[in-house]
Amino acid sequence: MGAGAHVDQGALTLLLTDGEPGLQVWSAEQDDWIDVPHVPGVIVVNVGACLQEWSGGRYSAPLHRVLPPRGDRRSVAFFLRPEKGSPRVSPGERTSRQSWASETTERHANA
Numbered sequence: 001m002g003a004g005a006h007v008d009q010g011a012l013t014l015l016l017t018d019g020e021p022g023l024q025v026w027s028a029e030q031d032d033w034i035d036v037p038h039v040p041g042v043i044v045v046n047v048g049a050c051l052q053e054w055s056g057g058r059y060s061a062p063l064h065r066v067l068p069p070r071g072d073r074r075s076v077a078f079f080l081r082p083e084k085g086s087p088r089v090s091p092g093e094r095t096s097r098q099s100w101a102s103e104t105t106e107r108h109a110n111a
């Protein structure tokens with residue numbers, strides 16, 4: 001199954017993939033999608049919208065997607081994130097991890 005362009009909602013995502021291609025990350029520099037290489041045994045660490053917010057933008061949550069795979073594709077993701085619906089304090093405002101993720105995805109889309 002594929003996944004549309006998004007940023008992960010939480011703080012960190014740890015991802016194991018099986019080598020079947022599909023995962024891509026957006027490169028503003030290249031103005032294009034880039035395949036995330038599969039390296040056996042390597043765990044992909046992805047910054048999510050919460051960590052971006054907490055770090056004041058020092059770490060940025062990358063826009064990524066998963067193309068519909070041609071064959072069987074399996075991935076295992078561990079999401080480190082605040083409990084659903086729990087409010088988080090960011091400088092000056094109170095907002096939820098979901099709205100950070102939507103805002104960040106939107107910002108990427110309009111960049």
Ligand SMILES: O=C(O)CCC(=O)C(=O)O
Binds near residue numbers: 015
């Ligand atoms: O399956 C993948 O490689 C990534 C999935 C993903 O981006 C997600 O679950 O947030």
Ligand SMILES: [Fe+2]
Binds near residue numbers: 006007
């Ligand atoms: Fe994701």
